[in-house]
Amino acid sequence: MxxxxxxxxxxxxxxxxxxxxxxxxxxxxxxxxxxxxxxxxxxxxxxxxxxxxxxxxxxxxxxxxxxxxxxxxxxxxxxxxxxxxxxxxTCDGVLNINAPPSFASRWLLPRLPGFAVAHPEIEVRLSSSADTVDRRGETSVSEDEFLDPRSAANKVVIRYGKGHYPGYRVEQILAPERIPVCSPLLATPQRPLAKPADLGRHVLIHDETIDAEEHLSGWAQWLSSAGAGGIDAERGPRFSNAVLAVEAALNGQGVALALRPLVAADIAAGRLIVPIDFAVPSPYAYYLVLPEAMARRPSVAAFCSWLIDEIARDDRQTTVGAGVKADGISRRRTGV
Amino acid sequence: MxxxxxxxxxxxxxxxxxxxxxxxxxxxxxxxxxxxxxxxxxxxxxxxxxxxxxxxxxxxxxxxxxxxxxxxxxxxxxxxxxxxxxxxxTCDGVLNINAPPSFASRWLLPRLPGFAVAHPEIEVRLSSSADTVDRRGETSVSEDEFLDPRSAANKVVIRYGKGHYPGYRVEQILAPERIPVCSPLLATPQRPLAKPADLGRHVLIHDETIDAEEHLSGWAQWLSSAGAGGIDAERGPRFSNAVLAVEAALNGQGVALALRPLVAADIAAGRLIVPIDFAVPSPYAYYLVLPEAMARRPSVAAFCSWLIDEIARDDRQTTVGAGVKADGISRRRTGV
DNA sequence: AGTGACGATTAAGTTCTTCTAAACCGTCGC
DNA sequence: GCGACGGTTTAGAAGAACTTAATCGTCACT
Missing domain, CATH: 1.10.10.10 (Winged helix-like DNA-binding domain superfamily/Winged helix DNA-binding domain)
Structure with missing residues (x-):
C-alpha cells in the first residue's frame, strides 16, 4: 500500500x-x-x-x-x-499522576484539593515511586514502569533530575534551592545558630536521596559554599528520604538541608525556621514529564496548566526569598 | 495547524x-x-x-x-x-527524454519508432545534451537543466556516469564494454589486424569524451589490458564526441574504441568489424534517471519498461558476445 | 527435559540524513 | 550607490536512524 x-x-x-x-x-x-x-x-x-x-x-x-x-x-x-x-x-476520564514521595506529600498533596475544585470532572490518582534522583541524573525515564506504554491511561510524572527524558515532553517546573531548616526551638542562648560556624555545635540531619548522587554530600556542599570549612559535614543521622529528614527537623532533632519549596508551608506556619539564610542551588530540578501525545488531552492539559500556575503563584510569594538570598550572601561574607 | x-x-x-x-x-x-x-x-x-x-x-x-x-x-x-x-x-501527455548524443543517435533513435508503435498515445520529445561523463563521474544531476523542476513536464534522462544522482530514482540500463571497431576494409595483407600488436601499424581513433575523465586514456587502458605494451597509445586523431569517432571508423580512417551497444547495429550490418575480439569494461555505465514521483506516471512507466525490455532483448542477442569475449581473452594470451 | 530454531528486543557503533552557520546573490528602498 | 532583506548555497557539525551482534523467551522436535 x-x-x-x-x-x-x-x-x-x-x-x-x-x-x-x-x-x-x-x-x-x-x-x-x-x-x-x-x-x-x-x-x-x-x-x-x-x-x-x-x-x-x-x-x-x-x-x-x-x-x-x-x-x-x-x-x-x-x-x-x-x-x-x-x-x-480511549483512555480519558481519570488522570494518573506519579511523583517522588517528598514532592507528592509536601508540595502536591496539600494543593490537590484546589485542582479538584477547579476541575471536578477529572478523577485524579496520585502515586509516588522511589524518591531517588534518576540514575546518574540523566538517564531516560523509560525503565519507569509508571510511564510504561502497556498501561493505557492519561499519565503524567514528575521527576527530580537533570531533565533528560528522550522521547517525552519535558517541562521544568521548579529549580529549587536548598536551605537549612530546623525547629524554632532548636537554637538557645547556649547554642546559638546564627552563622554557619554555629552549625558545628548542632546536629546535621542528612537526606541520602540527595547525597547518593553527588560527589559531595549536601551538607558538605552547603558548608563549603557558606565558607564554614572547619566543620565535619558527615556526622549526624541519615535518612533515606527527604520526608523523613524534614520530619526529624520538625521534631527538633537537628538541622536539615531541605529543598525550599518543600518546606515553604512549614516555614510560613512557624513550624520550621531558616536559621541561616544562605541557599545553594540544587544541581537537579523538578520536571514534568509526559508522552507527547498526552499533552493535548484535556485532562492532562488542565493539570499541566494548573501546576504551572501554582508554581508561578509560589514564585510570586517567594520573590521575598530572592531578597533573603542576597542577604544570605552578605552574611556569608561576614560569616567567613 | x-x-x-x-x-x-x-x-x-x-x-x-x-x-x-x-x-x-x-x-x-x-x-x-x-x-x-x-x-x-x-x-x-x-x-x-x-x-x-x-x-x-x-x-x-x-x-x-x-x-x-x-x-x-x-x-x-x-x-x-x-x-x-x-x-x-498536471503534466501528462508528452514525454521528454534527454540522453547523451551518442546514445541518442546510435542506440535510442533507431528504436524509437518501435516505442511509438507500441504507445501511439504518447508524444515523445527527444533531446540530447553534452556527451560528457558527469563531472568526476559521480556528481549530482542537479545542475542538469533538463531535470530542473522549473520546467514542469514528464521527463526522463539517460546519463553515462557512476550512477550517483541523489534524490532521483536511478536504474542502471547498460554496463557497456569497449571494443575496437574499424571498417572491414582497413586490414590488408600488408597491414594485418588480428592481434593487439598489429595495432602499432594502424591509426588509433580517440574519443575524448571517455579519455577526459580517466587517469588512463581509453586506448592506453585497452592496450595494457590486452597485453600490447609497446604501442604508443596517444597518437592518432581525437574527437570530442563518440559519434564522430565511430563515424571516422566507418569511414575507414582507423580503429576506434567504442561502446559495444552503440555499434552493435553497424557490426551486424557489416559496416564495422571487430578486428580483435577483446573487450574492456567501461568504468561508467548508462543510467536511467528520473524524479521519484515521475516513476508512476503512465507515460513514464511505459517508456521505462519498454527501454528495459529493449535492453533485455539486446542482451539475449549479445549472449553470443559473451562467448566472443571469452574467445578474446584466449586471443589475448596468444597475442602476448 | 534438553536443544535448536525463530522472532523480537536491546545496546553499541556507524552511517547517513538533516540542520546550522556563514557566506553569497539578487532585489528593493533609501 | 549602498544597506537591508529574504532566499539560496556550501561545508561542517549535530543528531537521528540503521545495522550488527548479542540476548531473551517461547515453541517444536528429539
Whole structure:
C-alpha cells in the first residue's frame, strides 16, 4: 500500500510554507532555520520533478501544481492528527499522576484539593515511586514502569533530575534551592545558630536521596559554599528520604538541608525556621514529564496548566526569598 | 495547524506492521532490519504513552488503541499519495527524454519508432545534451537543466556516469564494454589486424569524451589490458564526441574504441568489424534517471519498461558476445 | 527435559540524513 | 550607490536512524 510515500518531512515543510508564503516564517513555525526549509522544499521539488513555488523578489507565489496538491496534503495531515487523537482518547476520564514521595506529600498533596475544585470532572490518582534522583541524573525515564506504554491511561510524572527524558515532553517546573531548616526551638542562648560556624555545635540531619548522587554530600556542599570549612559535614543521622529528614527537623532533632519549596508551608506556619539564610542551588530540578501525545488531552492539559500556575503563584510569594538570598550572601561574607 | 505532528516515519512503520502483524515482514517491506522497525514502533508507543501491539510469543496482536487509529492513518497516507499524484498529473501527455548524443543517435533513435508503435498515445520529445561523463563521474544531476523542476513536464534522462544522482530514482540500463571497431576494409595483407600488436601499424581513433575523465586514456587502458605494451597509445586523431569517432571508423580512417551497444547495429550490418575480439569494461555505465514521483506516471512507466525490455532483448542477442569475449581473452594470451 | 530454531528486543557503533552557520546573490528602498 | 532583506548555497557539525551482534523467551522436535 504505502510502500512508496513521499518524503514526509518535506511535505510538512511545504504545507507550512504554503500557509505563510515565506521561508522565514515557515522556518520559525518549524523551529528551524530558513536554510533548512529551503533544502526540504528543494528536495520535494526534485522528488516531484516540478517546482512548487515561483520565487519572486519579495514574495513567493505557488505554482499551479503546488496549489493542486495542497488540499490533499492538509487533509492527509489532518487524518494523521485525528488518528493520534483517536488512540489517545480511549483512555480519558481519570488522570494518573506519579511523583517522588517528598514532592507528592509536601508540595502536591496539600494543593490537590484546589485542582479538584477547579476541575471536578477529572478523577485524579496520585502515586509516588522511589524518591531517588534518576540514575546518574540523566538517564531516560523509560525503565519507569509508571510511564510504561502497556498501561493505557492519561499519565503524567514528575521527576527530580537533570531533565533528560528522550522521547517525552519535558517541562521544568521548579529549580529549587536548598536551605537549612530546623525547629524554632532548636537554637538557645547556649547554642546559638546564627552563622554557619554555629552549625558545628548542632546536629546535621542528612537526606541520602540527595547525597547518593553527588560527589559531595549536601551538607558538605552547603558548608563549603557558606565558607564554614572547619566543620565535619558527615556526622549526624541519615535518612533515606527527604520526608523523613524534614520530619526529624520538625521534631527538633537537628538541622536539615531541605529543598525550599518543600518546606515553604512549614516555614510560613512557624513550624520550621531558616536559621541561616544562605541557599545553594540544587544541581537537579523538578520536571514534568509526559508522552507527547498526552499533552493535548484535556485532562492532562488542565493539570499541566494548573501546576504551572501554582508554581508561578509560589514564585510570586517567594520573590521575598530572592531578597533573603542576597542577604544570605552578605552574611556569608561576614560569616567567613 | 499541523505544527505538532506525530513522528511520521514511525507511523509508516506502524501501518506496515499492522498489515503484516510481524516485525520481520514489515522490515522487509520497508527495506530495513527488524531492529529498526522495533525501535520505530517503540518510539511511537513512547510518543503516545500507550502500547500498540501485544507481543505474544509467536504472533502479534493489536491493542484496541492500535486498531482504533489504523484506519485514519491509512486514510492520511492515502491522501498524501493522492496529493503527489495530483501534482504530477498536471503534466501528462508528452514525454521528454534527454540522453547523451551518442546514445541518442546510435542506440535510442533507431528504436524509437518501435516505442511509438507500441504507445501511439504518447508524444515523445527527444533531446540530447553534452556527451560528457558527469563531472568526476559521480556528481549530482542537479545542475542538469533538463531535470530542473522549473520546467514542469514528464521527463526522463539517460546519463553515462557512476550512477550517483541523489534524490532521483536511478536504474542502471547498460554496463557497456569497449571494443575496437574499424571498417572491414582497413586490414590488408600488408597491414594485418588480428592481434593487439598489429595495432602499432594502424591509426588509433580517440574519443575524448571517455579519455577526459580517466587517469588512463581509453586506448592506453585497452592496450595494457590486452597485453600490447609497446604501442604508443596517444597518437592518432581525437574527437570530442563518440559519434564522430565511430563515424571516422566507418569511414575507414582507423580503429576506434567504442561502446559495444552503440555499434552493435553497424557490426551486424557489416559496416564495422571487430578486428580483435577483446573487450574492456567501461568504468561508467548508462543510467536511467528520473524524479521519484515521475516513476508512476503512465507515460513514464511505459517508456521505462519498454527501454528495459529493449535492453533485455539486446542482451539475449549479445549472449553470443559473451562467448566472443571469452574467445578474446584466449586471443589475448596468444597475442602476448 | 534438553536443544535448536525463530522472532523480537536491546545496546553499541556507524552511517547517513538533516540542520546550522556563514557566506553569497539578487532585489528593493533609501 | 549602498544597506537591508529574504532566499539560496556550501561545508561542517549535530543528531537521528540503521545495522550488527548479542540476548531473551517461547515453541517444536528429539
Amino acid at each position: 504505502s510502500y512508496r510515500l513521499p518524503p514526509l518531512a518535506a511535505l510538512r515543510a511545504f504545507e507550512s510554507e504554503a500557509r505563510h508564503l515565506s521561508f522565514k516564517k515557515a522556518a520559525e513555525e518549524l523551529n528551524v532555520t530558513p536554510a533548512a526549509v529551503s533544502q526540504q522544499i528543494k528536495a520535494l521539488e526534485t522528488y516531484l520533478g516540478l517546482s512548487l513555488f515561483r520565487r519572486l523578489t519579495r514574495a513567493l507565489e505557488m505554482t499551479a501544481q503546488g496549489r493542486a496538491m495542497l488540499p490533499k496534503i492538509r487533509e492527509g495531515f489532518e487524518c494523521l492528527a485525528v488518528a493520534i487523537e483517536t488512540a489517545a482518547k | 499541523s505544527y505538532r505532528l506525530p513522528p511520521l516515519a514511525a507511523l509508516r512503520a506502524f501501518e506496515s506492521e499492522a498489515r503484516h502483524l510481524s516485525f520481520k515482514k514489515a522490515a522487509e517491506e520497508l527495506n530495513v532490519t527488524p531492529a529498526a522497525v522495533s525501535q520505530q514502533i517503540k518510539a511511537l508507543e513512547t510518543y503516545l504513552g500507550l502500547s500498540l501491539f501485544r507481543r505474544l510469543t509467536r504472533a502479534l496482536e493489536m491493542t484496541a488503541q492500535g486498531r482504533a487509529m489504523l484506519p485514519k492513518i491509512r486514510e492520511g497516507f492515502e491522501c498524501l499519495a493522492v496529493a503527489i499524484e495530483t501534482a504530477a498529473k
